[in-house]
Structure formats: C-alpha cells, structure tokens
Amino acid sequence: MSFKIGQSAFDFCEESVFPPVRLSGDGSLNFQQLPMTDACVSYAPNFLSVDEANIAFEELAATLEWRQDNIVLFGKKVKIPRLQAWYGDSNASYMYSGLLMQAMPWTESLDRLKSRCEKQCNKQFNSVLANLYRNGADSMGMHADDEPELGTKPTIASLTLGAARNFIFKHKLNKQKYSLVLEHGSLLVMQGNTQQYWQHGMNKTKRVNNPRINLTFRYVYQ
Numbered sequence: 192m193s194f195k196i197g198q199s200a201f202d203f204c205e206e207s208v209f210p211p212v213r214l215s216g217d218g219s220l221n222f223q224q225l226p227m228t229d230a231c232v233s234y235a236p237n238f239l240s241v242d243e244a245n246i247a248f249e250e251l252a253a254t255l256e257w258r259q260d261n262i263v264l265f266g267k268k269v270k271i272p273r274l275q276a277w278y279g280d281s282n283a284s285y286m287y288s289g290l291l292m293q294a295m296p297w298t299e300s301l302d303r304l305k306s307r308c309e310k311q312c313n314k315q316f317n318s319v320l321a322n323l324y325r326n327g328a329d330s331m332g333m334h335a336d337d338e339p340e341l342g343t344k345p346t347i348a349s350l351t352l353g354a355a356r357n358f359i360f361k362h363k364l365n366k367q368k369y370s371l372v373l374e375h376g377s378l379l380v381m382q383g384n385t386q387q388y389w390q391h392g393m394n395k396t397k398r399v400n401n402p403r404i405n406l407t408f409r410y411v412y413q
C-alpha cells in the first residue's frame with residue numbers, strides 16, 4: 192500500500208483528483224486531501240502560477256457581467272453580500288434561492304480556466320458560478336451545493352483568485368468543523384459525499400480589504 196498523508200485521521204477518497212501522495216520539488220503541483228470524514232476534498236494551493244492568477248483576476252474582474260442579486264429570505268427581499276455572474280453552455284440554467292439564473296456564454300478566459308480544471312479533475316463542466324467578494328465585508332452563508340440538478344456526488348472545482356480568505360466546512364450531523372485559507376491561484380475540489388454531509392461558507396472579516404474572485408465549475412443536469 193502506498194503512503195498517504197495523514198492516513199490515520201480519515202479515509203482517503205478514491206475519486207480524489209489528486210494522487211494520494213504529495214509530490215514535492217520545484218515546479219510540481221503541491222496538493223493535499225483534507226482530513227475530513229464523510230467527504231472527499233482536495234486542495235492545491237499553487238494550481239495556477241502567481242502570474243497566471245494575476246492575469247486571470249484582472250481579466251475576470253474587468254470583463255464578467257457582475258451583478259448583485261436579491262434573494263428572498265424569510266419573506267424579505269435582501270441583497271446578497273457579494274457580486275455574482277453565471278456562465279455556461281446555452282442550456283445550463285440554475286435555480287438559486289428561488290432565482291432562475293440563465294447562463295451567459297463562456298468568455299475566452301473562463302473557457303480556458305474551465306479546460307484547466309476539467310483536465311485536472313478528469314470531468315466535464317458545463318457551467319460556472321463566479322463570485323466577487325469586494326472586500327472582507329462580503330461573504331457566503333453556510334450551504335451545501337446539493338441541488339438536484341447537480342446530481343448525486345457532484346464534482347465541484349473551486350478556483351480562488353485575489354485575496355486569501357478563510358473557508359469553513361461544517362458537518363451537517365455531528366457539527367464538526369474544518370477550515371482552511373484559500374490562496375490566490377488555488378484549486379479546491381469537492382467530490383463524493385461532501386455536499387451530502389457538509390456545508391461550506393465564508394464569514395465576513397475585518398482583516399481583508401482586497402477583492403477575491405471565486406469560480407465554482409459545475410456540471411448541471413437539465
């Protein structure tokens with residue numbers, strides 16, 4: 192049996208997009224599987240080089256059609272605490288808190304990043320939800336991406352550009368918590384049972400003043 196990092200703490204997920212040994216040395220992809228039970232989460236801090244990540248951030252910040260949507264929460268209309276944009280294949284629509292989001296056509300840079308993620312995950316994606324957290328006052332409430340149109344055991348590839356922010360997981364049943372800082376140019380991949388057993392989200396913070404863009408590539412069934 193090959194060596195696996197942190198083997199005793201949890202079972203490694205078979206579908207992990209990163210092989211179960213850490214490669215080290217110059218130029219290789221540094222990655223880890225998170226020590227969470229009932230989940231399959233892989234993280235690569237340097238998925239994109241700093242230069243690639245800088246370019247992608249500037250392009251996406253300037254060219255995506257960012258909007259601040261309202262959602263209805265306990266019967267009241269409230270603005271979501273971040274900007275969003277939904278891109279994808281022409282048939283990929285998405286219900287989000289009672290809001291039907293029609294996908295805008297892929298831009299060149301989104302399409303390029305999608306291909307990178309597809310190669311890494313060995314999966315196809317037909318849409319991406321882009322989130323722009325303007326500063327530490329913007330956030331994402333705890334949720335699971337468990338909508339029926341994502342299918343069972345969805346693979347979600349989450350690319351971070353810009354400010355590093357703390358990302359929190361909370362187990363739905365035993366309330367266990369796990370958190371990590373998502374770095375500029377990093378890729379977090381959630382697979383397997385992750386959405387069934389865990390919620391994830393991002394709190395507000397006074398310590399961050401810079402913007403962060405997050406792209407979550409998904410496959411949406413019609």
Ligand SMILES: O=C(O)CCC(=O)C(=O)O
Nearest residue numbers: 320322331336349405407
């Ligand atoms: O911004 C993030 O890192 C998370 C985004 C997310 O959870 C989502 O779009 O569903």
Ligand SMILES: [Fe+2]
Nearest residue numbers: 334335336391
């Ligand atoms: Fe999510």
